[in-house]
Amino acid sequence: GENVEQHPSTLSVQEGDSAVIKCTYSDSASNYFPWYKQELGKGPQLIIDIRSNVGEKKDQRIAVTLNKTAKHFSLHITETQPEDSAVYFCAASDDGNQFYFGTGTSLTVIP
């Protein structure tokens, strides 16, 4: 089955700086890669996703890049704000049927 690894497990940045979270996957059949933000006591919320036919996708301060050859994808958050503090999960899926999640990154944005 698919194995998704996520790094780092914790990340602290100063407000206004950028944050980068990286994931690798093992199954070349995976073709859909969503990112979720989970705040304390809440369920994960989809923040951005990318399909394997695209190398990069941006949505305001958030971007995701995908390298299919190397089997890794990354989340980039620019101009971080305190409200970006949360746990972020990457996931990999084979056509959106079953999802395999990374172990999460706890992001702290220091005001």
Added chain:
Amino acid sequence: EAEVAQSPRYKITEKSQAVAFWCDPISGHATLYWYRQILGQGPELLVQFQDESVVDDSQLPKDRFSAERLKGVDSTLKIQPAELGDSAMYLCASSPGAGRGGYTFGSGTRLTVV
């Protein structure tokens, strides 16, 4: 904005007791998932439904866990008897179907077994 509804939000139960969680997916979503999330870890799939049929329950501890989605809409996850190691967040998610975008998660049920 459509949401996945889960109840209760919190549940404390004694070990060996039975406990049940309920999920109402987004209207029209054919696929429903139950996940267990242990603190500090990512969600792990317990069971996946397509309409009323179980698609994958390979990770469901069937000696104590059961799940049903009788009419292909809302779903119930049951644990009987509960064990201390079952303490976790139980998340429900739904999606329109394969190849049609990501999940929408509910807010989860935080279970504490004492």
